[in-house]
Amino acid sequence: MSQSGKPTGLFKNLSAKIAAIPMVLTALVVFVGCSVWTIVYSFTNSRLLPSSKWVGLDQYERLWGTRRWLISIENLAIYGILMLILALVLGFLLAALIDQKIRFEDGFRTIFLYPYALSFIVTGLVWQWLLNPEFGIQNAVRSLGFESFTFDPLYNTNTVLYGVLIAGLWHTSGLVMCLMLAGLRGIDEDVWKATKIDGIPAWKTYLLVVIPMMRPVFITTLVLITSAIIKLYDLVIAQTGGGPGLASEVPAKFVFDMMFVSQNLAQGFAASSMMLVAVIVVIIPWAYLEFGGKKHG
């Protein structure tokens, strides 16, 4: 009799398990397998083709001695932190405003969400033109009579990242708004009624009651924004090409250029392994705290 217990465990929800097999295999072979392969080959001297000549940590030594890589990381950090904060704040504000039972809500929602339907390449090109001093915003304002108006963030080493950030925010805020709006709509009307009876001001209710209740929505949003930040590549390609100088280089572009332009696969592998390590260092403790230890209701 004791044997009948075990198969039940293994064959419980059998069809669901069979259905999950392709995805499990994909995850193991494609994600884990390729990651391991990449890491292993980052210790070789592969150039155009993978080679198995072991060189130890040489690729990593060279990587961390390359100024362009260091600049790329710094750029991504600045962009990432600002993007994360501003996208959440902007998205939430837009959602809270739209949630005030305004007229034409559908219209506004569509307008705000629309940029998300465009690819980063298109977004980048549009903003490259808008921010171009010759035919963009600067030119438009100047033609109104403000001759000394200057606005060319993409052509200045110190401001180019903010130029990219503007485009990134324009692209992402709408999606964040939609997620937040869904979260806000999920809050029970009774919560609002209760706080009104207690005479708590609206901003305090948002900050202390509603936002904590929207925790799952925030986490989903966080994951979406963060992955978009790490992948930042096409926006930079379309807007600046990494320039002026190296001022808007990002790690993903470094990896691509190393692998396909410089034809130095191992160096590109080393850089992408470092990106993976960075993601793991951030995600594992967080995932442990979030999904491990205690169970959320």
Added chain:
Amino acid sequence: MRKFNTIAFGAILATTALPAFATDLEVTHWWTSGAEAAAIGVIADGFQKSGNTWVDGAIAGAGGVARPLITSRITGGDPMGATQFTHSSAMRELIEAGFMRDVTEIAETQGWKDQIFPQSLLDSCTFEGKLYCVPSNIHSQQWLWLNNAVFTDNGLSVPQNWDEFVAAAPTLREKGIIPLAQGQQSWQKQLMFNVLMVSIGGPELFEKVYSGRDADYAAGPDVAKVFTAAAQARDLMEGSNVQAWNEAARLVIDGRAGGQIMGDWIQGEFNQSGMKAGEDFSCLPGLGVNEYITAAGDAFYFPKVDDAEIIAAQDVLAGVIVSPETQVAFTKAKGALPVRRDVELQDPTPCMEKGMEILKSGHIVESINTMVSPDTVGRVTDLMVEFFADPGFTPEAAQAEFAEIIATAD
């Protein structure tokens, strides 16, 4: 009966070294702009006349996009019939790994050794005594292009060399004209620096640094002159906020900039806007200092295949590319120089004639792409991108870093 006739006819043709049946040959390339597409059309037509079918495999985007696609198809076991590739060492690994076809036999039967000029075109794709590519055309980069009107309208004579150009620059600046136009893309920075290496430093310096990899020399006073010139160029380029090379050319054509350092493919832009070489614009090979040019260019490579029909078609294509008829029409369309000495250009511009003369006199330097690996080119490019963008980056500091790259170059 008809079929039999075809076979018989085919057999006759076969004896005259033409393929009997039409074979589909896929040819990949990244020549998609107007002039380039017209040029590849010349080769395609020549190939079709042989009775085979040209399957066009144009890849949109520049070499950076196309090269990984082409290499992954070859290494992934799905090779095309033939592919255009830059004349460089980038192919070396594929050749060493045995993916590419050795065309020495075709070259010998068709006598390329006596026809192809300069010899370096063949040398740079010869490995272990075997030839692996078919050169199609020559492009050179060491040119300073000037809009004559910009100088004459401002009371200056048109500069004849780099020093005169630098001397004329302050006057242009006063008039609000950018002396030297330059696109912001990284390859253009690399091109600029290496043109200065050849033209200001001279051909021996160029080869000593990249081919000899003499790091002490690269840190020495001769190369320092090149870096001083690069710092000058950086000042002259200030205000040239465009990305692509043809946008920079537009600044020169519109008279908003005085000149541009760029390869000979820029002529197409001048021609299109109706400007005439010698009258409306001038070209100074070697910046008017050292009249040496790199005779590198494009070439076609053939992946190794088993199919006898495709091999026969590859042979035909190789012959078509170097044939005098194709060379004349092809180089005219592309604005390039031919790879043979024995062809006459159809109404060449004064600039093309200058280029031909330099080629014939043998004033040729090897291209950086054949002397060092793409990885080293990439490191030099990164350094130059930073140097040209940051006026606070001193020539001395840049030279020290450059010498370090040369010390570890491969």
